[in-house]
Amino acid sequence: MKKRSSFTGKIGFVLAAAGSAVGLGNIWRFPYLAAKYGGGIFLLVYIILAVTFGFTLMTCEIAIGRKTGLSAIGAFSKLNQKFSFIGVIAAAIPVLILPYYSVIGGWVLKYFAAFVSGSGIAAAGDGYFNDFISGTGEPILWFALYIAITMVIVLFGVEKGVEKVSKIMMPILIVLLIFISVYALFTPGAMEGLVYYIKPDFSNFSIMTIVAAMGQLFYSMSLAMGIMITYGSYMKKDVNIESSVHNIELFDTGIAFLAGLMIVPAVFAFSGGDKSALSAGPSLMFVTLPKVFEHMFGGQIVGALFFLLVTFAALTSSISLAETVVSMIQDKLKIDRKITCLIVLAGVLLLGLPSALGYGVLGEIKILGMQFLDLFDFISNSLLMPIVALLTCVLIGFVLKPQTVIEEIETTAPFKAKGLFTVVIKYIAPVFLVVIFISSLLSAFGAISI
Numbered sequence: 243m244k245k246r247s248s249f250t251g252k253i254g255f256v257l258a259a260a261g262s263a264v265g266l267g268n269i270w271r272f273p274y275l276a277a278k279y280g281g282g283i284f285l286l287v288y289i290i291l292a293v294t295f296g297f298t299l300m301t302c303e304i305a306i307g308r309k310t311g312l313s314a315i316g317a318f319s320k321l322n323q324k325f326s327f328i329g330v331i332a333a334a335i336p337v338l339i340l341p342y343y344s345v346i347g348g349w350v351l352k353y354f355a356a357f358v359s360g361s362g363i364a365a366a367g368d369g370y371f372n373d374f375i376s377g378t379g380e381p382i383l384w385f386a387l388y389i390a391i392t393m394v395i396v397l398f399g400v401e402k403g404v405e406k407v408s409k410i411m412m413p414i415l416i417v418l419l420i421f422i423s424v425y426a427l428f429t430p431g432a433m434e435g436l437v438y439y440i441k442p443d444f445s446n447f448s449i450m451t452i453v454a455a456m457g458q459l460f461y462s463m464s465l466a467m468g469i470m471i472t473y474g475s476y477m478k479k480d481v482n483i484e485s486s487v488h489n490i491e492l493f494d495t496g497i498a499f500l501a502g503l504m505i506v507p508a509v510f511a512f513s514g515g516d517k518s519a520l521s522a523g524p525s526l527m528f529v530t531l532p533k534v535f536e537h538m539f540g541g542q543i544v545g546a547l548f549f550l551l552v553t554f555a556a557l558t559s560s561i562s563l564a565e566t567v568v569s570m571i572q573d574k575l576k577i578d579r580k581i582t583c584l585i586v587l588a589g590v591l592l593l594g595l596p597s598a599l600g601y602g603v604l605g606e607i608k609i610l611g612m613q614f615l616d617l618f619d620f621i622s623n624s625l626l627m628p629i630v631a632l633l634t635c636v637l638i639g640f641v642l643k644p645q646t647v648i649e650e651i652e653t654t655a656p657f658k659a660k661g662l663f664t665v666v667i668k669y670i671a672p673v674f675l676v677v678i679f680i681s682s683l684l685s686a687f688g689a690i691s692i
């Protein structure tokens with residue numbers, strides 16, 4: 243049997259997992275959710291969930307992967323034949339995410355091109371973003387370019403190169419995020435936004451705060467879709483799972499926090515205190531940031547650099563999504579990698595088309611009140627991921643018992659948060675997940691308003 247390749251050590255593992263975790267979820271999705279769902283209260287709920295649920299689920303998935311040495315589908319059937327369907331649902335999630343992820347990736351590319359070609363300031367104009375996404379040719383073109391780049395990298399397997407590049411790019415991205423946040427905070431009116439972003443105001447709390455934070459957690463940490471199981475299967479036995487998870491969490495949450503700091507106060511500054519600007523949703527980053535760059539000395543260059551770095555962060559994530567889909571199809575159909583990549587490329591183009599056109603020619607069509615992009619996002623994050631997470635909790639908490647995972651972790655070192663892990667996986671997580679799932683359904687069908 244071919245020996246399974248593995249990460250060289252803890253740093254290699256943490257960086258690879260963080261590369262998948264840190265992406266558009268942190269920089270594009272987190273800030274708009276934080277803005278929309280209550281600011282400080284969202285942040286607080288998110289952090290509490292990250293250190294409890296996020297920690298427990300990520301630890302669990304990595305341990306399952308390392309224990310079985312297999313990726314999702316195989317791993318679940320090896321653990322328990324009856325639960326093998328969890329792997330199948332988990333595997334379907336990247337198929338749903340990759341297309342719309344690439345649409346947003348295309349938007350980032352478009353903004354990068356705008357800043358490089360010197361029309362970054364135009365991008366700060368009112369209506370620029372709407373004109374762009376309501377078009378037909380352009381959103382498709384940038385989306386197609388983004389997924390083509392992703393698939394070329396997956397095909398030629400230049401992940402090694404990507405890994406090297408991201409080692410340089412990631413620290414620069416962090417420095418740039420700090421720089422832009424500090425700059426944005428000095429814009430008149432931003433302080434009020436800072437307070438909104440970091441001070442929890444319990445009157446802004448609703449069940450949707452938890453639902454949105456939980457969905458974001460799954461998405462951002464690449465959980466409940468088999469990715470971390472696959473990564474765990476490449477992990478060596480002498481790498482400490484618990485501390486690796488802490489590092490990945492810190493990376494992921496830290497970058498999301500900074501991105502929010504860069505965007506949310508700026509929204510206040512540029513909307514003149516108009517609170518409705520906070521609920522802009524997916525467009526938030528693209529509308530607010532160019533305005534920050536417009537006022538900044540050298541903003542054209544900073545803007546170009548920023549969108550380039552975001553493109554890289556996004557690519558490391560979409561590569562991990564695409565790689566999962568490709569290897570799954572390859573394993574199942576036993577076909578050539580080149581052909582598989584072409585199939586995935588064609589499939590993504592087809593599936594992503596409604597999302598790319600959802601603000602333009604297909605703008606009239608709304609399903610459950612959502613545009614296509616929001617709908618794909620909703621199905622994967624708010625419906626399927628809670629189901630996968632819940633089933634994983636039931637399998638590990640009650641069928642196989644938490645000891646299965648604990649033992650795997652303790653092959654390296656004592657599991658410090660064993661108590662927390664056991665309580666969360668058996669009781670807290672399942673109860674929450676059921677509540678979240680039901681609230682998602684109710685909100686989608688209009689029984690409760692978001």
Ligand code: PFF
Pocket residue numbers: 262263264265266267268336339461462463464465467469559560562563
């Ligand atoms: N975690 C990535 C992000 O926050 O952008 C998105 C993602 C990548 C989700 C890879 C799932 C995945 F498998």
